[in-house]
Amino acid sequence: MRALTWHGTKDVRVETVDDPEIINPRDAIIKITSTAICGSDLHLYDGVIPAVKPGDVLGHEFMGEVVETGSDATLKKGQRVVVPFTIACGGCFHCKSQQYSACDNSNPVEKQDMSATLYGQPMSGLFGYSHLTGGYSGGQAEYVRVPFSDVGPIVVPDHLEDEKVLFLSDILPTGWMAAENADIKPDDTVAVWGCGPVGLFAIQSAIVMGASKVIAIDHYPHRLELARQLGAEIVNFRTTHVREALMEMSGGIGVDAVIDAVGMESHGFAVDNMMDVVKQKIGIGADRASALKQAILAVRFGGKVSIPGVYGGMTDKWPLGAMMEKGLQLRGGQTHVQKYTKDLLAKIEDGTLDTTFLISHRLPLEDAARGYKNFKEEQDSWTKVILKPGMEKAA
Amino acid sequence: MSRQTRTGPAALAVGIALGGVALGAIQAKRKQGRSPDDAPDFALRQRDGEYDLVGRSVTIRKPRDELFRFWRDFGNLARFMENLEKVEVEDAATGRATWHIKGPAGRSVAVRTTIESEDEGRMIAWRSLDGSDVETEGKVTFEDAPGDRGTRVGLTIGYKPPAGALGKAVAKAFLREPEIQARHDLKRFKMLMETGEIATSARTKAQTRAAKQENAA
Ligand SMILES: NC(=O)c1ccc[n+]([C@@H]2O[C@H](COP(=O)([O-])OP(=O)(O)OC[C@H]3O[C@@H](n4cnc5c(N)ncnc54)[C@H](O)[C@@H]3O)[C@@H](O)[C@H]2O)c1
């Protein structure tokens, strides 16, 4: 089959690799109809996530048709499904507590030691990511092997086209959980850093959850405009002093909740960020967390800090004093996708959530490398890229 | 109370752990309430001498009795213990069995074991019989976890590698990083019990075969 494979920093290629096979009884094989490139893929593309190996098939946002099933699978051939990027067994303590992205059993045993050393306990399995999370082949391909196919994939009705439901695989639930983690109350003012797909869905979710005001922060005019169309007020950090703006816009109190939808490759030229850029480049493992640090200073006493943005290691100059003295609540985590898919599918169907407004480009899978390059370098206009295995390559 | 004495003077003298002596000695200390705290012995910060005693705990969301019964049928162990080729049970009542362990260069090592003591639903202890290629002793315990979390399973294994060239070769293959082995085996046990399968990220069957050969090499 054809698949997008990783070969090194900023080096991804579409190649022919072996087709996936059913290995375990609960497996299914999915023929991909649509798959997307995510901000998390950019962290791999930029080489800031450890334990990615040459030849790894990337992609964790995908959907398609069931073409093969293992002996204990419950899916039927021909069903159309969206697959969560988090692989979860459904039977362990964490799965039973709906903390699917912390599943005890989805990361192969021999792959667990690395993340257990880093974080104290091992991570669970994720598609198309790092060998820290299993090294599972991803879905930017023609076919994918889906373990625990009786737990993850959600069957979608035929009248909803791919583009409407594809993002149930990751960024829609991620934006929703980010808002939920901000514990939004009706009078709250919520500030969201980053107007990429995750930030945009977090903004939309916060509004649906009844926040009285949502403030979106980024430096790309088009992305900010998308946020404004959702109903947010916007702040451009290139031209505006963010913390000052947020103090004024929250009436001198500080915002009630903050959401970091930027992650470990924060942009900008603040002193701490530039130092972190250098450290990340020379490989001494400092995450760039300047947006998050700014958010912690901007949030009010007793405020809520939600962190969907991905971090992998350590960071320097952490505002520990502000965190403690202000009595903040912090929540992060890879999204517990399986917990949200059913509800969010209903909200797509009844029109509560718009899932297509952010799609800027549709490319054939063969053009995936170009998709990565532009999603990275032309962020303002390339807001979300969908790849289609069957699509004709443009001349 | 010095931890030196945990392994017993005999073990220190020969410079390797005497599995049996070590396990027995530690249990005796626990009973006498002389342990420094309530953590399991294998969580000790300092391991003296060549204390080849390893252990691990894992919580499995299944009833204690179910897990006990599965383990008590030693034939099942090869389904999740990576270094085991198979276990032939000769007598279910006494637990007499022969374990075929993957050895170096495709050779297999045979260990005959018997159940030394057991407490229905709670504990199984076994030891190798005289004349086995490897002297070993192990114990698995099953304890109710709080609420509906299932069962806490603890595994402790003691080894005494045989002398001579074969011993060295066996030690290298079978006893290679025994602590990691114990942890991995217990996690595979958990996977099998909770999900009915053992997770793999292989894309093709050929990859799973290749990975197995790599582990055995
Ligand atoms: N927790 C999860 O399960 C999960 C799931 C998906 C994605 N993510 C993570 O969420 C983050 C965002 O993903 P995305 O797809 O939206 O990525 P993206 O790269 O498209 O968007 C990031 C946005 O942040 C903006 N930004 C950068 N620095 C900023 C700063 N200092 N202040 C304000 N805005 C800034 C960028 O201009 C960009 O628009 C990534 O870290 C990604 O890995 C997490």
Ligand SMILES: [Zn+2]
């Ligand atoms: Zn994603």
Ligand SMILES: [Zn+2]
């Ligand atoms: Zn699980």
